[in-house]
Amino acid sequence: MKKIAILGAMTAAGLSAGVASAATLDDVKARGKLNCGVTTGLVGFAAPNANGEWEGFDVGVCRAVAAAVLGDPTAVEFVPTTGKTRFTALASGEIDLLARNTTWTFSRDVDLGFEFVGINYYDGQGFMVPKELGVSSAKELDGATVCIQTGTTTELNLADYFRKNNISYEPVPIETNAEAQPLYLEGACDVYTTDASGLAATRAAFENPGDHVVLPEIISKEPLGPLVRHGDNQWGDINRWVLNALIAAEELGVTSANVEELASAAGENPEVNRLLGTEGTLGEMLGLDADWAVRAIAAGGNYGELFEKNIGENTPIGLARGLNAQWTEGGLLYSPPFR
Amino acid sequence: MSTITDPPAGSFRLSMLINDTRYRSYTFQFIALVLLIVAFAYLGLNLIANLQAAGLNISYQFLGEPAGYDINQTLIPYTSQSTHWQASLVGVLNTLLVALLGCLMATVIGVFVGVMRLSNNWLVRQLMSIYVEIFRNVPVLIWILIIMAIFIAVLPQPRDFRGEDAEASMVLGAFAFTGRGFYSPAPIFGPGSGVVVAVFLASIAGIFAFRNYAKKALYDRGQLIPTLWPSIAIFFIPVILAYFVMGRPITLDYPSLQGFNFQGGIFMRNSLIALWFALSIYTAAFIAENVRAGILAVSKGQTEAAASLGLRPRRIMNLVVLPQALRVIIPPLISQYLNLTKNSSLAIAVGYMDLTGTLGGITLNQTGRAIEAIFLLMLFYLAISLAISAIMNVYNNAVRLKER
DSSP, X not given: OHXXXXXXXXXXXXXXXXXXXXXXXXXXXXXXXXEEEEESOBTTTXXXXXXXXXXXXXXXXXXXXXXXXXXXXXXXXXXXXXXXXXXXXXXXXXXXEXXXXXXXXXXXXXXXTEEEOOOSEEXXXXXXXXXXXXXXXXXXXXXXXXXXXXXXXXXXHHHHHHHHTTOOEEEEEESSHHHHHHHHHHTSOSEEEEEHHHHHHHHHTSSOGGGEEEOSOXXXXXXXXXXXXXXXXXXXXXXXXXXXXXXXXXXXXXXXTTHHHHHHSOOXXXXXXXXXXXXXXXXXXXXXXXXXXXXXXXXXXXXXXXXXXXXSTTSSSOOOOGGGSBGGGTSSBOOOOOO | OTTSOOOOTTOOOTTHHHHOHHHHHHHHHHHHHHHHHHHHHHHHHHHHHHHHHTTOOOOOGGGGSBOOOOOSOOSSOOOTTSBHHHHHHHHHHHHHHHHHHHHHHHHHHHHHHHHHTTOSOHHHHHHHHHHHHHHHSSOHHHHHHHHHHHHHHHSOOGGGGOXXXXXXXXXXXXXXXXXXXXXXXXEEEOTTHHHHHHHHHHHHHHHHHHHHHHHHHHHHHOOOOOOHHHHHHHHHHHHHHHHHHTTOOEEEEOOEEETTEEESSEEEEHHHHHHHHHHHHHHHHHXXXXXXXXXXXXXXXXXXHHHHTXXXXXXXXXXXXXXXXXXXXXXXXXXXXXXXXXXXGGGGGGTOOOHHHIIIXXXXXXXXXXXXXXXXXXXXXXXXXXXXXXXXHHHHHHHSOOOO
16 A cells, blocks of 8 residues: 555656656647646636636736747636645646746745746735724734635735734635635635735625725735746746736837837837837847737737736726836836846 | 475476466566566656756655644644644644544444334335435535535624624523534633542443443343443432532633634534534445445344344344344444545545645645655555554454354
């Protein structure tokens, strides 16, 4: 029995590690599809719509990469992952890119062997409580029952926060966001905690969103971003610069509406020209063609368009840009120059 | 084979390894063994090479590092600053707790249903078959989720107990049944309570001694001594006397609503109860069939013979049929206990922090040491299962047919 157990473990590990070869770009091109890991369903970030098509903010990143690499924003195989399965899926080569509001931390970057290619959402952990409890601060939560998604950084932040403030709580571990909702709504837990963006998205899906409040305390830094495996720098570069291209495009005023026009001939702004491939050989350096960024931007728009369409103030989720505004507008988004 | 004598020395030829039936099986077994070793070596080397290529190594150092997460139900001291190893032990104990409770309840329900399925009453028989068929044929995960969902939806939450005209109230002022779990008073052992506990244990021993004496009197002298009422008296009277003599040292800590939750008393979480119930009723359906099979395996002549001796139906069941049926029931019962224990790894579905939830869940996630954690997880389950097998086999040896 013991032998069988070892066999199972080794087969799993052997198979998985075997797939993780170096040239992800070639694999993706040969396959003709990008395997992109997303959440199992978080409205606004990644969830299938009524027609079964995935859409959302994280999905936008997947589509932009697929458009840049394969020329087709729909050539994406979305692989739903839970907080628990996401890293295994990426490490084993099941997915090429993980765009699943994943927090960039030291140990994930260094110890788990992943490479975060940037930050597409600056987030922080918050608390949501029913209004009727009359709670106005997280410090009043002594003795509360807290629903929490297991396998996430929020679990550790929560333990740290309550220990630091010397208040007690009762954790109720939940596997997915969807499972947490009924527990919270039925009152099996007093509080639901996750990233503030996730709370907003969850609350938007409630019947009466107004009955619930998100507490003002943000207890952690949660820089969320897409990530790839360590060891394939070219693939990492492609993903990093696709994300940067979306951010830079907003800064430079390139949108999905005018990108074709701007890319048709070299214009006055040299940085726009380099970004869109009408000047220089940036695409070639990445191992792609000159139009890579044009396709990425045309796929779903620049960063600002993706934000407004999926999670912005005019959507049910209603998130303000806040930290996620361009650096020129008081936010933290700052793409390195295209040069 | 046994009639063939050893070949004369020196007549062994290499070809006999294949052609001679005496050696052939050894040859094939040896080849199979070599192939097995080669296969394992290949997989092992492959694993090591691939891990190295990915820049990873097998290391159990994470077990000594602080876990950093909290667990709601801990049977041993644990804080978020305890090590991952301590968290794993918490998980093991939680697994053992639900397995033990589940096995006990599954056995009780299973034996009851199994016996009732053979009842002469048509309605009882049909009801029990319906129970068995429904619970046996729906996956246990579904049962766990259904029971948890009903639990949360039907029972009032602590907030319903609040206010002047609360929707819900405590039963007898001592028990609170909420969607988050059951709260009941907890005993507080004051000074002098040791005497009461000692008297209690002594009276239990006394009951067994008395029953042995009664049995002996029956077998040796044919004297029938009533046991029920004296047993009850031995159970209650000394303890109650000791309790008042020592000045009521044991008091009760009643749960009361403070803040968000009830505080004080004993708290049984909804996750534990849902998991316990689901595993019990699911496994009980299988045990019921084992029990029925065991009873049917005892020849009808035994029952008729016992009846002709003038034994009443209940005594026939207890004295003649069940002791023989147990021999058939125990071996499959062991595998049902093992199944229940392993099925308890579905606990995470309701947020019960068992071994799979701590070591195989949060620890695995936070450290990213998947291979190490899963391997350790398998060893833990293997050890638990083998221990259950060992204990049950001792019992099996005690009740099995002893041939002389």
